[in-house]
């Protein structure tokens with residue numbers, strides 16, 4: 769991997785105090801973030817959230833998914849308990865923003881989230897987690913408490929030799945716009961919901 773790293777800076781947020789470090793993957797041109805509490809190095813098995821970028825949810829507050837609620841929940845919890853949020857910038861399960869909007873247009877016509885990806889010529893999930901391994905090595909992470917419902921994230925973390933001492937669910941309240949999406953994740957993508 770060909771990665772450029774930033775220096776570490778302070779990041780005060782409305783959720784609490786963090787430090788932030790950026791990683792630029794010079795092959796894909798994707799820029800990712802590690803958002804770290806100040807006591808991170810002292811914690812034996814810190815809480816970790818690998819948050820997949822969702823501009824429509826995280827920033828615009830879209831109700832079509834649970835992303836903004838999950839991010840806010842994780843930042844609030846980790847600010848208090850100590851740990852790390854990796855903001856993994858692979859928008860739309862790594863099909864990119866433009867393609868995700870096209871997938872949403874197909875969902876307006878009745879396709880589910882998987883069918884829409886397939887119809888556009890993508891796999892149901894195109895995410896690649898190799899940068900996560902790089903960031904864990906850089907931050908000297910050996911064992912974690914992972915906040916996720918996604919079995920693929922659990923499998924990946926275990927496959928790179930990181931011990932998961934606890935799996936913490938990331939459950940938020942459903943609404944009438946994301947109910948179908950959450951059901952598809954549960955019944956067709958194996959999410960632990």
Ligand SMILES: Nc1nc2c(ncn2[C@@H]2O[C@H](COP(=O)(O)OP(=O)(O)OP(=O)(O)O)[C@@H](O)[C@H]2O)c(=O)[nH]1
Nearest residue numbers: 820821822833858859860861868871881916917918
């Ligand atoms: N292609 C596509 N991507 C989507 C859609 N809805 C959300 N996403 C993207 O999916 C990613 C979030 O995936 P989720 O399945 O919600 O959750 P997860 O990250 O796999 O699992 P958790 O760790 O439990 O949150 C983000 O990158 C979103 O941009 C959709 O309908 N189509």
Ligand SMILES: [Zn+2]
Nearest residue numbers: 822825833835
């Ligand atoms: Zn989302």
